[in-house]
Amino acid sequence: MTLNWRDIDTVLLDMDGTLLDLHFDTFFWLQHLPKRYAEQNNMSVEQVAKQLARRMDDFQGTLNWYCTDFWSEEFDLDILALKQEIDHLIGYRPHALSFLEVLGTHNKQRVLVTNAHRDSVDLKFALTGIDAHLDSVISSHDYGQPKEDQRFWRQLQENINFDPKRTLFIDDSEPVLRSAEKFGIAHLLSIEQPDSQNARRQPSNFPMLDSFAHLMTSEGLA
Structure with missing residues (x-):
């Protein structure tokens, strides 16, 4: 993986699965939430897991899919409290904090730049202190459009005034990376293992990053 940092002024970073281990979110949505929902509704976890997965698939790629308020109402559970x-x-994720510092x-x-709801962002900031190592924090809920939508990127550029040709964007989502590519962001990286407890992913249409340590040895940053 080769990056010349002299060509990059702005680094846009996803949160879940990029800077932070996706294991928390995977475990929550696939195990913890179904367990709590099953307890509340006197159902089997297996039955609930399939039901919730079908319901969530209906909203994938939309802002509601990422919204804790929406799912709290949909499932009649306090999603933030369960998290x-x-x-x-x-x-x-490994070396993420050091990378931000460098x-x-x-x-x-x-x-x-995250699709996560502000409630989730605040929860993770409180536990990791990651916000102290960032210059700006943007949730797609601030704009009313997910990162999969071109309107998100247009509003982002108006807000932070970055040059797409001199910008690096790192995200674990292929649809989001495709959206950023369509907008014209020049440097794009995917994540090889967003969830430390799951297997490494299959090859991506974008260069895949294993560890942030690899970026810290690139020209202009070492």
Whole structure:
């Protein structure tokens, strides 16, 4: 993987599965939420898991899919409170914090761009302190459009005034990366293993990053 950091002024970073281990979110949506929903509705976890998965698939790629308020109402459960029950699973991906610190010493603009609801963002900030190493934090809920939508990127550019040709964007979502590519962002990286407890992913249409340590040895940042 080759990057010339002299060609990059702004680094846009996803949160879940990029800076933070996706295991927390995977475990929550596939195991913890079905368990709690089953308990509340006197159903089997297996039955609930299939039901919830079908319901969530209906909204994939939309802002509601990422919205804790929407799912709290949909499932009649306090999603944020349930997340707090397992917040010990929230943590950084390897070398993510060091990478942010190095970017700061080289005066690169560090911007978190996430589809996560602000409630989830605040929960993870409180436990990781990641916000102290960022210059801006943008949730797609601020704009009313997910990162999969071109309107998100147009509003983002108006808000933080970045040059797409001199911008690096790192995200674990293929649809989001395709959206960023369509907008014209020049440097794009995917994540090889967003969830530390799951297998490495199959090859992507974008260069895949295993560890942020690899980026810190690139020309202009080492």
